[in-house]
C-alpha cells in the first residue's frame with residue numbers, strides 16, 4: 001500500500017451565512033481510522049467534502065499524500081448501467097484490476113444500478129471505493145442502510161484496509177465495533 005497521510009489544520013467551515021465549526025485539526029496516517037461523530041447538521045458531511053478537496057474551508061488547510069477515494073450520499077454509479085458495467089467504468093478510470101471484497105454483489109452484476117435496494121447501493125458504493133485501491137478512504141455514513149450482517153462485513157472491510165496500511169476517515173452516527181479508531185467529536189469545535 002502506498003504511504004499515505006491526510007492532515008487538516010485548524011479548519012473552519014462556513015455554510016451559507018453560518019460558521020459550523022472552527023479550530024478543528026486532525027491527522028490520519030496509514031494504519032489509522034478516524035471516526036467523525038456529532039449530531040445532525042453539525043457539519044460532518046461538510047468536513048468530509050473539505051477533506052476531499054470538494055469544498056473550500058473558511059479557514060485552515062488540508063494536506064494530503066496518497067490517493068483518495070470518496071463515498072458519500074451521491075452514488076457515483078450510472079443508474080442506467082448494469083452494476084458490473086457501472087463499476088467497470090471506475091475500474092477503467094482507476095486502472096485497477098485486482099481482486100477486491102465483492103460485498104455480496106456477485107448475483108447483482110447484471111442488475112441496473114437504479115434497481116438496487118438502499119443497502120445494495122451502499123454495498124456497491126463501498127465496492128467502488130475498495131476497487132479503487134486508493135490508500136485513503138473518505139466515507140460519509142458508510143453503514144447507513146446496511147443490515148446487521150453487511151454492517152459487520154463493511155466494518156471488517158474497513159478494518160482490513162487499515163491493517164493493509166490504508167487510512168480511513170468516516171462520518172457515522174453508528175458506533176463502530178472495530179479497534180484502533182480515534183473519534184473526533186465535531187460538537188467540540190462547533191461555533
Ligand SMILES: Nc1ncnc2c1ncn2[C@@H]1O[C@H](COP(=O)(O)OP(=O)(O)OP(=O)(O)O)[C@@H](O)[C@H]1O
Nearest residue numbers: 015016017020038039040041042043044045046047
Ligand atoms: N450548500 C449549502 N449552503 C448552505 N448551507 C448548507 C449547504 N450545505 C449544507 N448546509 C448546511 O450545513 C449544515 C451541516 O450540514 P452537513 O450535511 O455537513 O451536516 P452533517 O453533520 O453531515 O449532518 P447529518 O448528520 O444530518 O448528515 C446543515 O445545517 C446544512 O443545512
